[in-house]
Amino acid sequence: MTSSSYSSPFLNQVSDAIRVRHYSIRTEQAYIDWIKRFILFHDKKHPKSMAEPEVAAFLTNLAVSRQVAASTQNQALNALVFLYRHGLHQPLQEIHGIARAKKKQKLPTVLTHDEVGRLLKALEGIHWLTSCLLYGSGLRLLECLRLRVMNLDFTHRAIYIIDGKGNKDRIVTLPDELIIPLQRHLSSVKNIQGSYPATLPAQ
Numbered sequence: 516m517t518s519s520s521y522s523s524p525f526l527n528q529v530s531d532a533i534r535v536r537h538y539s540i541r542t543e544q545a546y547i548d549w550i551k552r553f554i555l556f557h558d559k560k561h562p563k564s565m566a567e568p569e570v571a572a573f574l575t576n577l578a579v580s581r582q583v584a585a586s587t588q589n590q591a592l593n594a595l596v597f598l599y600r601h602g603l604h605q606p607l608q609e610i611h612g613i614a615r616a617k618k619k620q621k622l623p624t625v626l627t628h629d630e631v632g633r634l635l636k637a638l639e640g641i642h643w644l645t646s647c648l649l650y651g652s653g654l655r656l657l658e659c660l661r662l663r664v665m666n667l668d669f670t671h672r673a674i675y676i677i678d679g680k681g682n683k684d685r686i687v688t689l690p691d692e693l694i695i696p697l698q699r700h701l702s703s704v705k706n707i708q709g710s711y712p713a714t715l716p717a718q
Contacts, residue, residue, distance in 0.1 A: 521547065525561075526547055526550065526551070528602060529546070529547065529550060529597075529598060529601075529602040530543060530547060532597075532601045532602050533546060533547075533597070533601075536601070536682075537678060537682045538682075539657060539680065540657070541657070545590060545594065546593075546594040546597060546598075549590065549591045549594035549595065550562070550594060550595070550598050552573075552591075553569075553570075553573050553591075553594075553595060553598075556572075556573050556576065557569055557572075557573070562598060562599070562602075562603060563603055563605070566599075566605075566607070567607055567608055567609070567610045567611070568612075570592075570595050570607060570610055571610050571611065571612045571613045573591070573595075574588055574591060574592055574595075574610075574613045574614075575612070575613055575614040577591060577616065578613075578614045578615060578616040578617075579614050582616075583616055584616060584618075584619060585615065585616040585617065585618040585619075587616070588615070588616040595607070631650060634646070635647060635650070641700070644693070644696055644697065644700060645659055645660075647690070647692075647693055647696075648662070648674075648693065651688075651690040651692070651693060652674055652687045652688060652689060652690065652693075653687055654674070654676070654687065655679070655680060658676050658679055658680075662674070664701065667689065667697065668689070669689070669694055669697075669698070672688060672689045672690075672691065672694070673686050673687070673688065673689055674686070674687050674688075674689050
């Protein structure tokens with residue numbers, strides 16, 4: 516775990532609390548960003564001098580003035596709950612008077628098999644291999660980028676995800692079509708470096 520490098524000692528303290536709990540780097544960045552916005556919204560007052568009313572005012576502003584999505588407002592709330600519980604050790608009590616953002620009913624945009632095929636044909640090398648793993652094995656982007664050789668089980672056609680989202684382990688299928696491309700990639704990297712790398716680097 517690398518040390519935090521924010522300009523504020525207070526944000527470094529919060530960042531350390533996040534990393535100790537093995538949250539993803541994206542969650543850390545999002546939480547720190549929301550905490551910064553919360554502080555700026557209240558004219559740079561220290562969070563220790565604020566509590567539930569200030570949190571409610573900030574979240575209401577997001578919904579009414581900024582018109583953010585419900586998921587965005589919930590992420591901001593989660594960041595502030597974490598801040599007060601683990602950063603300040605002053606857990607928030609019930610928060611009243613929050614104007615809730617409205618959930619937008621939208622159908623997800625999904626590519627057809629033909630569209631996916633055309634997309635993959637336009638890619639080459641490590642970009643093609645990475646995209647195939649995302650699509651064929653259902654890996655999240657950071658899970659794929661952090662994939663280690665030890666996570667690959669060619670015999671059982673499996674990929675072992677360790678400390679994934681929510682700090683959970685899981686097993687996903689390794690498609691038969693990717694076995695040879697993966698083995699070729701590992702062999703080429705081994706020839707360059709003299710041994711198998713810890714992760715699957717881009718060439």
